[in-house]
Amino acid sequence: MTELTVKNLDHLGIIAAIVDELGIVDYLNEQLGERDSTKISAGLVVKAMLLNGLGFINSPLYLFSKFFEDKPLEHLLGKGIKASDLNDDRLGRVLDLIYMADINRLFVGICLKAVEIFKVRMQSCHLDSSSLSVEGEYKLSVGKEDKENKIIHITHGYSKDKRPDLKQFVLNMVCWGDGDIPAFLELGDGNQSDKKEFAELLIKFKEQWQFDGLHIADTALFSADNLQKLTGINWLCPVPKTIKEVQDVLSQLVPEQFTKTDLEGYSISSLAREYGKVEQRWIVVKSDKKEVLDLKQLTKKIGKATTQAEKQLQQLQRQEFACQEDALTALNQWEKTLQWHVLQDICVVEKCHYSHRGKPRLQEQPTRRSYHAQAILSLNTEKVQASQRKAGRFVLATNHLDKELLSDEEVLIYYKQQQGIERNFRFLKDPLFIASSVFLKTPERIMALAFIMTLCLLVYSLGQRQLRLVLKEQGETVPNQLGKPTQRPTLRWIFQRMRGIHLVVLSGCEQIINLTPERERILRFFGHTACQYYLLL
Numbered sequence: 001m002t003e004l005t006v007k008n009l010d011h012l013g014i015i016a017a018i019v020d021e022l023g024i025v026d027y028l029n030e031q032l033g034e035r036d037s038t039k040i041s042a043g044l045v046v047k048a049m050l051l052n053g054l055g056f057i058n059s060p061l062y063l064f065s066k067f068f069e070d071k072p073l074e075h076l077l078g079k080g081i082k083a084s085d086l087n088d089d090r091l092g093r094v095l096d097l098i099y100m101a102d103i104n105r106l107f108v109g110i111c112l113k114a115v116e117i118f119k120v121r122m123q124s125c126h127l128d129s130s131s132l133s134v135e136g137e138y139k140l141s142v143g144k145e146d147k148e149n150k151i152i153h154i155t156h157g158y159s160k161d162k163r164p165d166l167k168q169f170v171l172n173m174v175c176w177g178d179g180d181i182p183a184f185l186e187l188g189d190g191n192q193s194d195k196k197e198f199a200e201l202l203i204k205f206k207e208q209w210q211f212d213g214l215h216i217a218d219t220a221l222f223s224a225d226n227l228q229k230l231t232g233i234n235w236l237c238p239v240p241k242t243i244k245e246v247q248d249v250l251s252q253l254v255p256e257q258f259t260k261t262d263l264e265g266y267s268i269s270s271l272a273r274e275y276g277k278v279e280q281r282w283i284v285v286k287s288d289k290k291e292v293l294d295l296k297q298l299t300k301k302i303g304k305a306t307t308q309a310e311k312q313l314q315q316l317q318r319q320e321f322a323c324q325e326d327a328l329t330a331l332n333q334w335e336k337t338l339q340w341h342v343l344q345d346i347c348v349v350e351k352c353h354y355s356h357r358g359k360p361r362l363q364e365q366p367t368r369r370s371y372h373a374q375a376i377l378s379l380n381t382e383k384v385q386a387s388q389r390k391a392g393r394f395v396l397a398t399n400h401l402d403k404e405l406l407s408d409e410e411v412l413i414y415y416k417q418q419q420g421i422e423r424n425f426r427f428l429k430d431p432l433f434i435a436s437s438v439f440l441k442t443p444e445r446i447m448a449l450a451f452i453m454t455l456c457l458l459v460y461s462l463g464q465r466q467l468r469l470v471l472k473e474q475g476e477t478v479p480n481q482l483g484k485p486t487q488r489p490t491l492r493w494i495f496q497r498m499r500g501i502h503l504v505v506l507s508g509c510e511q512i513i514n515l516t517p518e519r520e521r522i523l524r525f526f527g528h529t530a531c532q533y534y535l536l537l
Helices: 011-024 022-032 041-053 063-069 071-079 089-098 103-118 194-209 224-229 244-252 288-318 324-336 381-390 407-418 420-428 443-474 491-497 517-525 528-534
Strands: 004-008 124-134 167-176 182-188 215-216 232-240 266-275 277-285 341-353 368-379 393-397 502-506 509-513
Touching: 011 022, 011 041, 011 103, 022 041, 022 089, 022 103, 041 063, 041 089, 041 443, 071 407, 089 103, 089 443, 103 443, 124 182, 124 194, 124 244, 124 420, 167 194, 167 420, 167 443, 182 194, 182 443, 194 215, 215 407, 224 266, 224 277, 232 407, 244 266, 244 277, 244 381, 244 393, 244 502, 244 528, 266 407, 277 288, 277 407, 288 324, 288 341, 288 368, 288 381, 324 341, 324 368, 368 381, 381 491, 393 407, 393 420, 407 420, 420 443, 443 491, 443 517, 517 528
Parallel strands: 124 215, 215 232
Antiparallel strands: 004 502, 124 167, 167 182, 232 393, 266 277, 277 393, 341 368, 502 509
């Protein structure tokens, strides 16, 4: 009888090809040093996890073997491997091995290979952190701590997921500006303070990579203590608006002091400053789009404050005081609470009270007198105008003082690349990604799973960067979601276009079906290794 099997290959061949090019399987087998004679090695289990994590079908790890039931497992991982080999016990033991081998060291080792193989340019690096929420208690046993690979404390803290009800851990990551490629991973406690950790993380990153380029982070890096620690490191970060000098700079600069940049909608002005006993350059940036939004929010805020202040003034004017001094004191104290307004035409009105209703008789003496504060509410135009001038403005600081080597405009360009690492965190938190299934029972396995998640991000970022580079070099395009040509497609969109590709095995003969000319053209952009998985030899 003729035997026929049909398996869903879809985009998994592209993922497998990138994993192969990175040499992840051999590297992890060597580093994890597994001694047991197993049918499927630890490196192959990790490759399977990456295929699962980048499957984008919301198939969490507790359904790990089930994910592969309709996939061409032997084609992707090797002869003789079955879905049943990828069971919970095997998965757990590999996660334990990953934790014991030092997650940070393993990740940097793979990233070093990625930079070499894919020729990633190392000009700027970007540090940021994000919290990942988990369910469960995750109590750390007393004395259970590895000095070289500290077990994270999963606990409540400031939740960037807006889930303060859940415990969490923090993922600290550094990415290269070229393609947002991850380069460094360190996990932190759920209540980690970025202000305390960021400087130490950059120092550790520099030691591991021997990197002398620009180190970029958010406002958490900017403090006197942190800046003094970063001796010998070129840094760039925004200056917090809570610093009074920043408020003065933002409000005092006039439009004529700004210079237009080649970046549409941005103007800049440069100042020399010293903060925390560190000489630095402040680049004041004005964004036209942000200015429009800020002014709109400012108008709304002032309108709300005006409505509230008018009601409070009416209540205060109806209030009775025993003397003029008390009325004026109350009015002056309330005026100090006003953010956007001042009081004008301040006076006190005396009111006589009699023991009966109606008009008092001639020369009748009042039984008592009350005093009422009166004033007119007006906008504090000076303060409003100062806030209007600050609209759309922010300050970037760097200790790189040589404008010949790093111009003011280049400072802005490098900082805008910080958006890349923010997109990476959104990727990790996507509901279709395995981050939504952080359910494992021990902090050690949570840490190992975070390594797998970030490794998925590395593979995805490399694939997307490589595709975009090839399209640009060859002057080619692919249709985007609207059918228009683009040289910067997302890899997820390309993966969606690959859905419906099947591997058919008929009497031992393999054949790929639903491989249209357009899909074949896209696959060739990924190179020879990817084409092999689709039998395009």
